[in-house]
Amino acid sequence: MAHLVFENVSVRYPIYNARAQSLRHQFMRIATGGKIAAEAGQTVAVTALDDVSFELKSGDAIGLVGHNGAGKSTLLRTMAGIYTQDSGRILREGRIATVLEIGSGMDPELSGYENILRMGMLMGMSLKEARSKIPEIEEFTELGDFLSLPVRTYSSGMSMRLMFAVGTSFQPEILLVDEMFGTGDAGFQEKAKARMHDLIANAEIFVFASHDHVMLGSLCSRVYELKHGKMNHLPDFHVKTLEQPES
């Protein structure tokens, strides 16, 4: 049973400007009593999540919408445990997989096969486990002989196939996916959708941030909007999508 609970979670995100990241300016600030280089210490804190509470159980497929910078990625990273909350409690039960940015963890000089092993091990698999996933990944990505070539020769669509295949290869119980289907061709999008339907059908938790309303409508049972650090349920999301299909 997978479980993901947020209780009054707030995340504040410090933004450091060039001056705040300069050691010289920090020394100046101390030496001058903070009068001359007053700007140096200023870091702007953005409240990305403000007192958010929710409970996700097995079988939940959640969509996240919101403007650029509304905090969708921050929320996904907080769910994954990459960012730590400033206040509130988070309970995670289940193996988490993240498919957030294309290309993370891949070494462009190494072949597709070597990168499968690398990424598998970065995700916490043993070498043996990672090796055992290769046939399935070969089949799913349909990359064929390209898997023996260095990843730098891949198109962005191809590296995305590889990323997605590895990211979802170990049957995660909680799958967190950020907008990343822009680059796949139609055939792959269908396959990815089918695999996500499988994962959802296996009664696990799925959270998907996207601007693609059609995709959200077909994969997610509930959709939330993130705005000013708050999460609002959009009960009539599916109705609206049917009325005016957006791209």
Added chain:
Amino acid sequence: MSSRWQQTRSDIFEALGRLPAALFLSWSDTKARYKRSMLGPFWLTLGTAIGVGGLGFVWSTLFKMDKATFIPLLTVGLILWGFIAGIVTESSQLFIQNAQLIRNLRIPLFFYPIKLVLRHLINLAHNAIVIVIVFLIYPPDWHWGAWLVIPGFILVVLNLSWMSLFIGMFAARYRDTETAITNFMPLLFFMSPVLFKAEQLGVGSWIVWLNPFSYFISIVRDPLLGHSSPEFVWPVAIGMVLVGWALTLWMFNSRRTRIPYWI
């Protein structure tokens, strides 16, 4: 026991549990670097051999020194310096370079310094071949104290490990750290007994012992060449391990969760 410290502890233990993965990845990093070359990682060995051979002959002639004492001294010194300077310099990129990984996968942060130190140990193992060759040509005059090279080397690795994490965190927060380090390393090179022995400086030798890296070179090289280190080298190296780790763990504990925001 606060929950913060418990989380820090589980970060460290989880990272130590991933030691096989760190080893595999650092080996695959090493391979990737020399992917499109014929000799592969043995370029490291060859490069070191050329450097040591050239410098050894030029300098021993220039300084009118006995080749049989100078060349082993220089070889071990240069290779150790390469190991130390490699870890210290690259640590300023420790978290910055892995930013994409840190922001996208949940990997214990303690994993990164482990991986960096392992990769440099792999490099050092390749370079050690040159030491073996030099020792075959100029056999050192070993006595019972030579075994001290093992605890000495362990102390050096323990020291460089906390330095890596410390510098990595500091450089992620303050970006000019990297420039500062690259500018200070040449100075520290001339302050360390790579090209000479500290005793040769006579009264001025105290200046060498201001440099922490001098202890690392002395504690490994002296037993390896059949000398004994000055007796104060051991307590200083052990003290550095204790104080350094205490300071680094305190900083890691209080600032660990900030690292993903800094990078």
